[in-house]
Amino acid sequence: MQLGIAPHSEFRQDIQGYIQSYFTTGESSTELIALDIRDYLTGVWSCHTVAMLPANLHFKDLYDSTVEFFTARSTLFSFGDPATEETDHIPPSDLNHTSTPEPIARSTREYSPIRERLGANDWPQNHVATCSCHPDGDPASGLTPHSMRRELEISRNELARSQSEVMKLEERYKTLEKTLRDTKEMLKARDAEVEKLRRDRSNSDLGRSSQDYGENRDYRPPQRHGIEGQYHRRPSAEKRRSAEQRQSIDKQRGESGQPAAGSSGSSISGDEEDRAQQRGLETFLTKTDRWSGAQVIQAVQDLNSEVLQFAASSTDMCVFTSTPPSRKKDARALQDTTTRLGPHITRFLSTKDHAQDPLLVQLALQGCISTCIARAMSSFCIGLQPKSNDLLSQIYSHMHFSGMP
Amino acid sequence: MTVDSEPQPTSSRWRSLTHKFVHSLNPGLQDHAFNELVETIFRWSLDIFTVAGGVHAENGTSLKDSLRLRFSTQVQRIARAVCKLAQVTREEIMSTDFEVLAIDHGGIFDGKRMADVFGEYGPSRGTILCTVELGLSAATRRSSGEVPSVEKEGAVERRLLLQPKVVLESVVDVLYPS
Numbered sequence: 001m002q003l004g005i006a007p008h009s010e011f012r013q014d015i016q017g018y019i020q021s022y023f024t025t026g027e028s029s030t031e032l033i034a035l036d037i038r039d040y041l042t043g044v045w046s047c048h049t050v051a052m053l054p055a056n057l058h059f060k061d062l063y064d065s066t067v068e069f070f071t072a073r074s075t076l077f078s079f080g081d082p083a084t085e086e087t088d089h090i091p092p093s094d095l096n097h098t099s100t101p102e103p104i105a106r107s108t109r110e111y112s113p114i115r116e117r118l119g120a121n122d123w124p125q126n127h128v129a130t131c132s133c134h135p136d137g138d139p140a141s142g143l144t145p146h147s148m149r150r151e152l153e154i155s156r157n158e159l160a161r162s163q164s165e166v167m168k169l170e171e172r173y174k175t176l177e178k179t180l181r182d183t184k185e186m187l188k189a190r191d192a193e194v195e196k197l198r199r200d201r202s203n204s205d206l207g208r209s210s211q212d213y214g215e216n217r218d219y220r221p222p223q224r225h226g227i228e229g230q231y232h233r234r235p236s237a238e239k240r241r242s243a244e245q246r247q248s249i250d251k252q253r254g255e256s257g258q259p260a261a262g263s264s265g266s267s268i269s270g271d272e273e274d275r276a277q278q279r280g281l282e283t284f285l286t287k288t289d290r291w292s293g294a295q296v297i298q299a300v301q302d303l304n305s306e307v308l309q310f311a312a313s314s315t316d317m318c319v320f321t322s323t324p325p326s327r328k329k330d331a332r333a334l335q336d337t338t339t340r341l342g343p344h345i346t347r348f349l350s351t352k353d354h355a356q357d358p359l360l361v362q363l364a365l366q367g368c369i370s371t372c373i374a375r376a377m378s379s380f381c382i383g384l385q386p387k388s389n390d391l392l393s394q395i396y397s398h399m400h401f402s403g404m405p
Numbered sequence: 406m407t408v409d410s411e412p413q414p415t416s417s418r419w420r421s422l423t424h425k426f427v428h429s430l431n432p433g434l435q436d437h438a439f440n441e442l443v444e445t446i447f448r449w450s451l452d453i454f455t456v457a458g459g460v461h462a463e464n465g466t467s468l469k470d471s472l473r474l475r476f477s478t479q480v481q482r483i484a485r486a487v488c489k490l491a492q493v494t495r496e497e498i499m500s501t502d503f504e505v506l507a508i509d510h511g512g513i514f515d516g517k518r519m520a521d522v523f524g525e526y527g528p529s530r531g532t533i534l535c536t537v538e539l540g541l542s543a544a545t546r547r548s549s550g551e552v553p554s555v556e557k558e559g560a561v562e563r564r565l566l567l568q569p570k571v572v573l574e575s576v577v578d579v580l581y582p583s
Contacts, residue, residue, distance in 0.1 A: 290498070293566065296566075297541055299486070300505060301567070303487065303539065306482060310476060313475075313479075318461075318468060320459050320460070337456050341453075346456060349453065350456050354458060357580065358457070359580060360457075360576070361459070363572055367534070367572070369449070374505050374506065376442060377487065377504075378505075382438040382491050383434050383441055384431070400420075400561070401410065401561055
């Protein structure tokens with residue numbers, strides 16, 4: 001590199017070249033290059049004139065940053081303490097120095113006031129420009145050594161910071177991805193559970209609908225393990241069953257031959273058999289009553305009120321004689337009523353005067369109709385001839401109760 | 406040889422099937438039962454009116470004719486409700502055995518099992534005259550595991566769902582204070 005005057009862009013190029021060589025060279029040569037750069041820079045300073053001052057501000061920045069940069073890296077490059085008191089300008093001849101330590105130090109000291117003065121916009125008039133420096137009319141590119149150095153530092157720091165941030169973000173991203181994967185798996189498992197429960201619930205709700213068959217068929221694996229296996233794979237029926245029913249079913253299955261067990265045969269007949277058996281089992285095992293207990297209670301209460309209404313209105317319609325002796329004696333009616341209602345109330349009916357208040361008659365009517373209904377409902381099958389009814393009732397009570405009549 | 410009794414679902418199942426098949430074997434059984442019920446209600450009511458001194462209807466027609474004329478619909482409605490209730494409790498309800506209750510006349514009043522219609526009008530006295538409102542009970546066969554109070558296998562659990570309402574002899578005191 002030749003020392004000498006250079007326009008702005010050339011200066012930049014030169015500095016870039018110096019910096020490049022500084023960094024690419026081996027350690028031993030860095031000091032020499034630093035000295036070269038220093039000499040170059042001092043030469044640059046000597047070119048500046050007052051006239052070029054506005055443009056020179058950029059030079060100043062560039063110069064400053066470059067000096068700072070190399071000062072930090074090489075002790076020989078040091079331009080010394082910027083707080084020195086010398087204010088006189090230095091003749092240009094002094095600026096071109098050899099690279100001996102002592103004069104370097106002196107020149108360094110001498111240059112610092114120049115830098116100061118330049119920072120204060122004060123350039124000595126006597127400074128002779130042996131050469132003309134054409135300022136680069138491009139202020140926007142603004143690269144003085146100082147600012148360049150600063151910018152470099154800043155960029156490096158930023159780079160380092162960005163790199164560490166990137167690493168941190170990478171790690172965070174990895175952990176987040178892992179968490180996301182785990183959460184997705186958990187969600188899948190939960191969905192499967194919910195689906196299963198929903199299917200089970202809808203199965204039990206549907207009751208004996210054909211949909212049951214379809215669903216149950218899906219549950220069953222191709223080969224059948226007999227009733228036992230099928231039984232377990234029918235969640236609809238299972239859900240409705242109580243423990244006692246299950247026991248009874250087990251007993252039943254143990255006693256009866258298991259018709260469907262082990263008969264795979266052709267798939268068609270197997271399916272039909274399955275369907276038939278399922279239907280039988282389901283109808284048998286269905287515990288869902290058509291009417292609820294509350295509905296039955298309501299039905300009985302409605303019946304009671306109907307009977308009351310009839311008794312009240314019919315009693316109102318009737319005209320009663322007041323004097324007992326003039327009443328027609330109907331022996332048969334009396335006898336029958338005694339049988340049905342008992343002697344007490346019959347006596348009251350026949351002896352009391354109901355013309356004014358026939359309430360007792362109404363009560364008697366209610367009583368006799370209630371008795372009639374209760375008797376009808378106590379037979380096994382309403383309307384059936386008594387012999388058959390008795391037999392069936394006996395069988396049922398024997399079966400249902402503990403065998404005691 | 407004694408056969409052990411069956412668990413609830415089995416006996417219910419037998420009851421339901423038998424009831425259905427009895428009807429299918431006797432197609433006219435349903436109508437016959439219905440008609441018989443209507444007739445019985447009319448006959449018994451008329452007898453009571455006769456015993457109580459009822460002579461005729463307000464408009465002068467005989468009681469017998471008036472009853473049938475005016476109350477056919479009502480009585481038929483009652484009969485139909487009874488048949489329906491019987492069918493449901495026999496065929497449709499498997500979980501238990503429903504029983505419609507009426508207390509026999511001459512029995513002793515038991516406040517736990519029945520209610521005195523005129524109980525709030527005066528002290529309860531005497532025997533039961535008649536049941537004026539039907540009650541309802543449910544008898545369920547339980548296995549020992551289900552109900553803690555059941556000691557042995559196969560005991561029957563009875564529950565009173567609706568208390569029958571009765572009138573006692575004390576009603577006379579209320580209605581005919583001397």
